[in-house]
Amino acid sequence: MRSVTISILLVSAASLTSANPTQPAPSPSPSASADGPLPAFNQTRTPTSPAFTLLDVAPTAVERPTSPSSVALSIVNNADALSSLAKNAALEFSPYWLISHPRVEWRSDIDRGVIDSLTRTFTFSAATAQTGTETAPVTSLAIGGRASLLSGALSARTRRTFEAMEKDLAVEARIFDDYRERWLAAQRAELNAQLVVRLTAATSAEDRANAVAQSTADYEKAKVAARQEVEASDGYKKAVAAAKQEASRRTEKVAASLAGDRDGLLVEVAGGGAWDYPSGSWDDRKLRQWGVWITPSYVRNNWSAVVVARYLRKGDVADDRSFGLGARLIYYRERYALSGEFLRQIGHGTIASGNRFAGLFEYEVLSGTWATVSIGQGLTPAGARTVVAQMGLAFNFSQKRYDFGQVP
Amino acid sequence: MTGKAPAGGKREAGAKAGTIAKQGSGGATASDAPRTTNTEKVVSDTAVYGIRADRPITLKVTIGDAQVGGTTLRLNGVPVPFPNQQKAVEPGLIASPSVLDCVSLVRDVNPATNRTSVSYELSGGVEPRTFTYALEASEKGQVRYEISFLLV
Numbered sequence: 001m002r003s004v005t006i007s008i009l010l011v012s013a014a015s016l017t018s019a020n021p022t023q024p025a026p027s028p029s030p031s032a033s034a035d036g037p038l039p040a041f042n043q044t045r046t047p048t049s050p051a052f053t054l055l056d057v058a059p060t061a062v063e064r065p066t067s068p069s070s071v072a073l074s075i076v077n078n079a080d081a082l083s084s085l086a087k088n089a090a091l092e093f094s095p096y097w098l099i100s101h102p103r104v105e106w107r108s109d110i111d112r113g114v115i116d117s118l119t120r121t122f123t124f125s126a127a128t129a130q131t132g133t134e135t136a137p138v139t140s141l142a143i144g145g146r147a148s149l150l151s152g153a154l155s156a157r158t159r160r161t162f163e164a165m166e167k168d169l170a171v172e173a174r175i176f177d178d179y180r181e182r183w184l185a186a187q188r189a190e191l192n193a194q195l196v197v198r199l200t201a202a203t204s205a206e207d208r209a210n211a212v213a214q215s216t217a218d219y220e221k222a223k224v225a226a227r228q229e230v231e232a233s234d235g236y237k238k239a240v241a242a243a244k245q246e247a248s249r250r251t252e253k254v255a256a257s258l259a260g261d262r263d264g265l266l267v268e269v270a271g272g273g274a275w276d277y278p279s280g281s282w283d284d285r286k287l288r289q290w291g292v293w294i295t296p297s298y299v300r301n302n303w304s305a306v307v308v309a310r311y312l313r314k315g316d317v318a319d320d321r322s323f324g325l326g327a328r329l330i331y332y333r334e335r336y337a338l339s340g341e342f343l344r345q346i347g348h349g350t351i352a353s354g355n356r357f358a359g360l361f362e363y364e365v366l367s368g369t370w371a372t373v374s375i376g377q378g379l380t381p382a383g384a385r386t387v388v389a390q391m392g393l394a395f396n397f398s399q400k401r402y403d404f405g406q407v408p
Numbered sequence: 409m410t411g412k413a414p415a416g417g418k419r420e421a422g423a424k425a426g427t428i429a430k431q432g433s434g435g436a437t438a439s440d441a442p443r444t445t446n447t448e449k450v451v452s453d454t455a456v457y458g459i460r461a462d463r464p465i466t467l468k469v470t471i472g473d474a475q476v477g478g479t480t481l482r483l484n485g486v487p488v489p490f491p492n493q494q495k496a497v498e499p500g501l502i503a504s505p506s507v508l509d510c511v512s513l514v515r516d517v518n519p520a521t522n523r524t525s526v527s528y529e530l531s532g533g534v535e536p537r538t539f540t541y542a543l544e545a546s547e548k549g550q551v552r553y554e555i556s557f558l559l560v
Contacts, residue, residue: 066521066544094520100542102472102525106517107494109474120520162476165515166493170478173513176552177480185485188507195505199560216454216558219507223452223554
């Protein structure tokens with residue numbers, strides 16, 4: 001199950017500043033935000049796709065291959081048979097999950113050691129984009145990796161939900177099996193009797209093998225016919241609908257918001273680099289930007305504490321680099337959340353330095369729609385105090401409030 | 409989709425929705441192609457497992473790829489209690505030929521993959537065998553595995 005979080009700030013009501021004409025212009029994302037010269041807190045934490053962040057692109061279509069062959073196909077398709085770079089492409093995948101792991105039960109994934117955590121959470125991302133002009137075309141390429149050194153553990157609430165879901169699925173399977181038996185029982189008895197006759201008549205091992213093969217094929221045909229009868233049956237449809245309704249009362253809402261949630265100590269790390277290729281020339285490539293992120297967090301019950309650290313260095317401007325360090329404490333309930341955050345950025349070159357404190361209140365006005373109010377204070381390098389006040393609505397399509405436990 | 413799976417091999421990685429993957433012990437035969445009902449896809453197969461008259465068989469069902477699932481069993485039409493699905497179940501001594509029907513319903517809950525897989529480990533017969541099936545679910549969807557074992 002993959003989930004996507006898309007938040008849209010509809011209204012940015014006010015951003016009040018004690019005007020300072022010397023205040024540096026905001027740097028391009030990801031180094032800055034609408035709050036002023038400092039990036040938003042969430043822009044400082046470990047990104048899901050470092051390559052996209054470093055290239056400063058939000059691709060509308062990201063290829064997420066699910067098998068080694070589809071990875072190869074994506075690369076070949078986007079690299080023009082490996083002869084040139086695609087102009088606008090985005091690729092992301094988790095090597096571990098490219099192949100099936102039939103021995104990995106969810107219970108064996110409750111706790112993870114460091115090695116398991118790294119292998120199961122590592123994702124590779126790559127993106128290309130046109131960053132030049134018509135007269136001076138530049139193709140940029142970024143690659144990045146992300147993983148969790150520590151994944152915490154599946155939350156107790158998620159475990160209870162999964163256990164309840166197992167029982168519900170067994171009930172649903174039983175309903176199908178019971179209905180199917182009405183059509184399959186007679187067929188099975190007949191096939192068994194036929195097989196006994198065939199085996200009795202068999203005079204060689206080959207005859208026996210053929211008899212068994214014929215019976216398995218006949219049984220499969222009987223199963224297909226029985227399934228069609230079951231799925232066309234109004235009684236079965238009603239019984240499954242009732243079972244699903246009963247199950248959804250217990251688990252669906254929780255499952256939608258918490259599936260895969262992990263708590264305890266989580267440490268996410270990421271890194272990557274981006275290069276410019278003027279006129280698509282390999283020899284003329286220049287480092288555009290590179291960065292590393294680390295985000296330790298601790299989640300327990302309704303409390304979360306997050307620390308973020310990020311180092312970014314640009315390759316095209318001498319000594320243009322920034323180091324950001326921040327922390328956020330959050331208390332959240334079903335319908336609301338309170339948080340306080342601090343962020344310090346030390347910038348060199350054209351990147352600004354400064355601090356920001358902010359408090360944030362969020363309230364779910366409608367399912368998946370959150371009203372947010374934030375107020376805080378920033379301090380620019382020139383000493384100007386800034387008051388930051390924002391109101392807005394955020395749509396959370398993934399239904400996940402905070403993505404601390406977003407590690408797969 | 410009919411044919412015999414290569415011994416100990418994997419026919420298909422099950423990478424795309426609508427493909428069937430099977431890692432059988434060499435005795436399994438595949439059946440119809442998976443089909444979709446609402447959010448539900450189906451994997452169906454009837455495999456052969458050699459039993460011995462003097463030894464009971466046991467079955468262990470493993471829901472893989474960190475997904476969630478539940479299973480129901482029926483031996484020659486009679487439901488087999490399976491209260492603790494994390495442990496092996498022992499249907500007991502079985503006369504040949506018999507049919508063990510398994511229906512496993514698996515839901516995609518793993519944020520890292522939509523792939524689902526179920527392994528059926530049979531032991532106590534001529535030799536232990538593991539039959540593994542895999543199929544990619546739709547997002548948050550379900551896959552129903554209708555796997556039967558002809559016990560001879």
